[in-house]
Amino acid sequence: MFLQRIGNKGIRLGTLFDRAAARHPANFVILDHDLDIAPGLGRRASLTEIAGLIDDFASRLWSVQVRPGDHVVVHKSDNFDISLLACAVARIGAIPVLLSPKLDGETVAELLRRVGRPFLVTDQEKLDTSLPAEVHELSRQVLLASGEYAGTTTFASLAGVPRVPAVSMPADHPTLITHTSGTTGTPKLAVHTGKSFQARYRPQATIVAAGVRRSEPVAVHVSFVHSRMFTAMPISILQGHPLIVLREDDPETVGDLFSQVPPGFIEAHPNTFLRWEVLADDPRGPLANVKYFSSTFDAIHPRTVNRLLQGSRRSGRRFAQAYGQSEVGPIAARTYSLKDGADFNGRCVGMPFPGMTGVRVVSRDGNQPTKENPGFIEVRSDGRIVTYLGEHHRWEKQVNNGWWRMGDVGYRTKYGCLHLLDREVDEIPGVQSTLEIEDKLFTRLPDLVEVIIIPGADGTPVPVVCTRDNKPLDQVTWKSAVAGLPPMGDPVQWRLEDLPQTATTKIKRLELARLLTAEGPAAQ
Template identity: 50%
Template sequence: MPQTLPLLPERGFYLGLMFHQAAARHGSVRVTLDRPLDVRPEAGLALGYPELAGLVDDLAARLWAAGIRPSERVALHKSDNFDIVLLTCALSRIGAVPALLSPGLAGPVVGELLGRLERPWLITDRAKLEGPLSGVGVPGLVREVLSVDDAQGAVPLDKYAGAPPHGPVRLHPREPSLITHSSGTTGVPKLAVHCPNTMWNRLVPQKAMGWPTRGETAALHMSFVHSRFYHLLGVLLHFGSPLLMLVDPDPASAGPLLAEHRPGIVETHPNTFVLWEELADAPGAPLSRVRSYGSTFDAIHPRTVQRLLGASRRRSPWLIQLYGQSETGPVAFQVYSRRSAAKADGRRVGTAIPGFTRVRIADAAGKRAGSGKPGRIEARTRGRILTYFGAQQTYDAQLGDGWWQMGDMGYQSRWGGLYLIDREIDQIDSVDSNLEVEDILMTRLDELREVIIVPGADREPVPVVCVRGDRPLDNRRWHEATADLPLMSSPLQWRFDDLPRTSTWKIKRVEITRMLTEGALPAARFGV
């Protein structure tokens, strides 16, 4: 008999209720923004839980007055800002299904996703309609275009100002309630369909992880279109944490705000944490009060973990790393302390979440591999999405007897520790683990902002490196650092901004390989 997880009651996590429940429970807790809301610039940068709940109510009333109804799909694609969250909650509050499309997606990709969504409503802004979407033919792909500003060819939400309030609508716990998209590191993103029940099953273990830091000020720089953000927000609102929401990750902008607010909780993307290493000894000690760092979306380099934990003056800070994907939510977790980080294996991404997830390694025949044997990572979780919208066959192909194929290669220790080797598609025959070599190089060369090893035109390992401040890479130091590593091509030095990235700053390795194969290299690059 196949292993199954025990059934739990059909409970749900409803995004449209979060701010109202938090305001009722905790009152006026401070929320600070680093840029004004596009939907209400006059609201300023300092708000409280009740004010945000009121904004959600106002937006929900306007969206209902515009004609949006329960279970209707609404694509949300606008310039990056915290009001993406408020619009998402407002749509959820009236029972609509927000389909969150990253602000960083190229126009043609957005057009393809709108086509897959089968004529959804679209909420956007002038910058998108006159920029990336200008040649996409949006009117023919959507039911109606609503704009948060005065974009030409769209109905402004201001038209419905003063609309009567509409009470919350709760969809059935197993009914689609949110659509996000996969990272798109290997092509056009897939549309992941969530429901309140699967989202609740992700929320509960994350609440347990958040209990030790309940009520601490939290600083977040995360993708507002990723499901992980909403679960973390749900945890923080539940415990009444003051919030600092950062859109701009530049240390010159983020550093002073972090120093002013002294967060006890900080979460961002792993590549942003690498950028924030320079905040470890920045003026004002912006990370000195951090008790808990959160890292998800991708593995994090041991060097970065050590620097972050070393920057805190708290007695026993920690970093929680979550391993998972949009389709599953977290399936494994790892906690680093200062002591464990000093001897950490960057390839160890943790163990399964007791009672909520199971993880195994499958061999080429699809059978469970023995301890220490490499194979395909698979997971079983109650937090798995319902389907890929418009691509049920693709979804079914990743399932086998209830086990979800994560797309990664790895192995498990005797005690269940999960170790990540590489993405299946990124493997290079002459390198056991690209990720392990990258960790070693990041540790040996402090000046590196990033290093990515990808297969070149002939499947040879090609290192693409980014140096802090775009300084030239030291040829001697590079050769010393790589002397005992697998043979690789000469490194290519690029600016970090030239690396193709997802909305969570994951590097698109397949895209880099394509660029190398086609000779479509960045105009400004450095040779070594």
């Protein structure tokens, strides 16, 4: 029924909350922070209130001559209003371009050039601390979500403008632009359409609809600029689930909120779930009501999956992991239960969605791809982006007769299950899979909160480790844990907060390798 209601119109971000409020007027959204654009709204708002807020800010944008087809870059301090502003931009037919609050000012300036004199929505804090002065020249107009700054227009000054009707755009028109992780350089700008988002709905909406009662809240801790936010959010509110939106991932704060409003479904980044392992032992039982945990961003370690499942008391509880990419959405998936233990094969990322996605592994040398001789993973999906803005040639390089090169290496078993071994750029000669080694170390060393295997200056695999509460790594325990693993250099201990991270908390391995070779100051 839900999937039929989406029809062929694709995602309509601009009227998303209007439609959700019409179907479920008593439903609400709970926040763990105040909105910068509407601090008086509070942390529990009805769908109707949020729909009105989006309508209001869409009208404010219209009043400064933002029109259908215009690009509006949103780069401001981390807040759920980033996602709401994207809806406001889309409501008047313009195209939101979302840039992570974690991007440095020079990268933001470069992406503004690539877009080509867009409107820029930012705030005083960003202009005071990180954005270079040239962003004013690179933007048609600079709008402030909060604070004041010379030469800009504040949203507050536009309060009370006449409301304007929503603008309907074709389903194949760009509806949102997000950026790639930037793990290998300057991020690329991925162009999504209503149709491509619709294709991503189908597999994800099925899981939520089948596993969680409508009355149960869905909790989301996802980067507000990531494409996943714009499928997780609609699925939740259109199906009638109360939505919990988290900015913070501090376990104590999250435990407080989940104890008061127990979610039935949680979507988060792998590294967020890693931090939340401690909630499994929390006497308040913040995870007790969770039927499904879900993650679609990166490899997640078996230990983390097992610990989270131990924290739930629901029968039939599952952890759903999807393999995908910002450019194509979810492609393959599998679920885990408690009986899988803490040492299952985390490199098995599941099967494609029947009738929705396809996967093949292309040989690199003419031989059948295997674990010992992995090939390039390529996928098919209607959820694929239509281009990289300003860099269509780079998009074309990854497409081969409709198959999209993921940039990963792996193989498929005789039953069709996909195994992901490594990113192409992260392969280390002589190491079959750095991810597999990391999985094993996590299982064997409970105090690890991160471990990344990267090449040292001479090519030797070097483990960079982070421990809970930054406790010194026990060398005797370490030597026991690496027994039977490929030879590696001595571990280097870092603080977790010092590791270079993307907007979705992935570790930038190439950047970390560069820092390690340069003996960066964060190394301990």
